[in-house]
Amino acid sequence: MIMIRSPLRISIVGGATDLPSFYKQYGGICISVAINKYVYTLINRPLKKGIILKYSELENVKKVNEIENPIIKECMNLFDFNTPQIEIVTCADAPSSSGLGGSSSFTCSLIKALFSHKNIHISTEEIAKLACSIEINKLGGNLGKQDQYISAYGGLQYMQFNQDDSVIVEPLNISYDKMLELQDSMLLFFTGYAHNTNDTLKDQVEKTQLNDQDMIQNLLNVKRMALEGKSLLESGNIYGYGELTHEHWMNKRERSKGMSNEIIDELYFGGLKNGAVGGKFVGSGGAGGFLLFIADNPNKLRQYMKSIGLEELRFSFDFEGCKRMV
Secondary structure (H helix, E strand, O other): EEEEEEEEEEEEEEOOOHHHHHHHHEEEEEEEEEEEEEEEEEEOOOOOOOOEEEEEEEEEOOHHHOOOOOHHHHHHHHOOOOEEEEEEEEEEEOOOOOOOOOHHHHHHHHHHHHHHHHHOOOOHHHHEEEHHHHHHHOOOOOOHHHHHHHHHHHEEEEEEEEEOEEEEEEEEEOOHHHHHHHHHEEEEEOOOOOOHHHHHHHHHHHHHOOHHHHHHHHHHHHHHHHHHHHHHHEEEEEEEHHHHHHHHHHHHOOHHHHHHOOOHHHEEEEEEEOEEEEEEEEOOOOOEEEEEEEEEEEEHHHHHHHOOOOEEEEOEEOOOEEEOOO
């Protein structure tokens, strides 16, 4: 049996500039951190021929072209499975479609698992590139690249997305003590509302491609904030970064009418009044998912969120990335 785990992520700042519709014109910058919540992929060789898939659905088919899950089908098409005899099982530490990059974590873990199953070495960079190719190019998703890269690499990373499609990945130059301070200040709460990333980002992609100046300026502001966030974090100004996340979220809300709603706004501004200096919805926004706060009074914020029925997802940073466990 082979078991691979690939981390989920929190987008620190710069999200949306990693979409091809933007970075191919202006270049993109994101800072993201992998967390110790994972998507796991297990591969086993059953006793009879066929393909057995267990994820949120169950599939039992004979050929690759009969697979319904598009990511699994595309990943398996990378190899010659003329007479398949394989069982693939996936599970995750957080709900799907909740803004933590689960789809890309799943893709990364599956790629590494299938390469391991075939006894073929694949590098971290190759995992990220291949996951991007599958999700963005082959499946046509309205997605960026930060999720695949941060899940493959792990850590707290500065990522630069260049116009020629190359990607530069560098660990953020932050002291160990300040990294722990950042980790302790970041709190995640699950709102219970799932979202569809493709639907939420569709409007942004279309307007960017049409050179809508309001959208372009909004995203250029995001890129500026990514550079500012890098400077704040590397200088140890954690709460300055927290205040920047508030600006980032206000800017993000302007990109699309579906980015927020009355319930999300009530939860967010309630957090600001009860121990948080800033925050945002992680992921593409939309109908919700996980609400991130940067708190100068974490206990007060936890008590408030508990009083209104929101459950916290406790986490720490992951520095191992996509990894084989067994």
